[in-house]
Amino acid sequence: MKNTRFKFMFLLLLCSILIIPSFAGARQANAASTVTMKVNAESLNMRSGPSTNYKVVKVLKKGNKVTKISTKGTWTKVKSSSTTGWVSSKYVVKVSTTATSSTTKKAIATVSNLNIRSGAGTSYKSLGKLSKGTSGTVLAEKNGWVQIKTSKYTGWVSKSYVSITAKQSTSTGSSNGSTVKPAATSTANVGKYFTVKVDSLNVRKSSSASSTKLAVIKKNSSYKILAQSSNNWVKITYATGKTGWVSASTSYGKITKTKPTTTSNGNSNTGTVVPSADIGKYFTITADSLNVRKSASATATKLSAVKYGSSFKILDKSSNNWIKITYATGKTGWVSGSYGKITKSKPTKPVSNDGTNSSGGSLSGKVIVVDAGHGGTDPGSVANGVLEKDLNLQAALALRSKLQAAGATVKMTRTTDIFPTLYDRVAFSNMMKPDAFISLHHDSATASARGFSVLYTKGKESTLASYVKQGMSSSLPNMVNRGHKYQNLYVLRENPQIGVLVELGFITNLQEVQTLKTATFRNSAANGITNGLINYFNK
Structure with a gap:
């Protein structure tokens, strides 16, 4: 019996010796491999769950890098600094898969006399000044500041004034250890012209977004293409005797055979x-x-x-x-x-007949609160170069005009690009005590989804939603009517006043968003909502 027990204990010990290192190795392998992703939308909401119904926990900007954790359907779970949340997979792209155990970052000062400080902020003591081109190993990043170690100092510098590149100890690349190499060049568009479509575009020393910034060129300026890289950057002469590289992405500019005609202005x-x-x-x-x-x-x-x-x-x-x-x-x-x-x-x-005039009835004596969804730091949905918050505000201002023309007193939760919280919107409505609360939004889903819908939360709001839907259906005969339906929405659920939330259309549908951006559409939608309210109050 003792012999049998001894054999069992020996086998158990042997298994633990063999198995535990295997698990440890697996954990180390998983920990060492991370996928970095970059935001490719102007502004992107990070939410607490994989749906637009979840709360926004952070707003990411174009170019922000995040670490991928997992995916679920069309959503990706990511980590940005200390915040973890979900973003739409359509608006992030994979940058690279790196081995963290063998990869470090290097920061290079892009200006002269750069203060290196004892902490991450201008209130901290300056330890000294770095000359342009001074490099150091990145130790940490925090709130727009980078902690670096140079041959002389260890301290913090503003991220705005350094260029950060990846450096691998196993690299066989350039002499400074950087793995970022200039992309191969092409002659495909040499001699043609590149015209800037965005308000401003950075000119850089080489064909990489991480290379030194040389200058900024403005919208509608055109330049002859001297060279083109395999990663779609073009070399231009941006000033007399000065050349540099700009991204030739179709989001930033357009390539033409001839230089566009320039007017006298x-x-x-x-x-x-x-x-x-x-x-x-x-x-x-x-x-x-x-x-x-x-x-x-x-x-x-x-x-x-x-x-x-x-x-x-x-x-x-x-x-x-x-x-x-x-x-x-x-x-x-x-x-x-x-x-x-x-x-x-x-x-x-x-x-007439273009939705710009309200018809029938009157809203004299009625108080209506118009709520333009999102705003400020919360862009709402982002697609096809459009921020939902902007369309919401434009539609709200158009609705205000129509309601006032019909005799209503209109109160707005916002008239500029600010961000009232959901609590603020409800509190404002409660203070105004309106006859109706109308919240305006634009929807997002697949590229083929289209149409408007009217949402309600409290049972007594169903009738108002039905009237608004009917009014919009009449004023927007060419739009898909997705009906009126229940949805549990904070601005309606916590609001003691009767109200509805109108989804005016899908900005994720490239064809539909062209219509949503027009004044004609906004006036037609506003006309429909106004007539729906008139019919509701006259029922």
């Missing part, structure tokens, strides 16, 4: 005047207000503004759908043709 990509059958007809404004500009471009000098309902004879029309008008005695300018309606003769009454 310096704006390129301005539409050229073309023969048009619309010359001599009339253009009537359907936006609340429309800027008149010096030439056919949104970047041209603003001359004046014209109001909703005003009509002008068309003098010229450009290839990019801008219209030349006489906006005052002896004064001509250009307005965007996207914000009006062309008719053969000058209208004798306000434009």
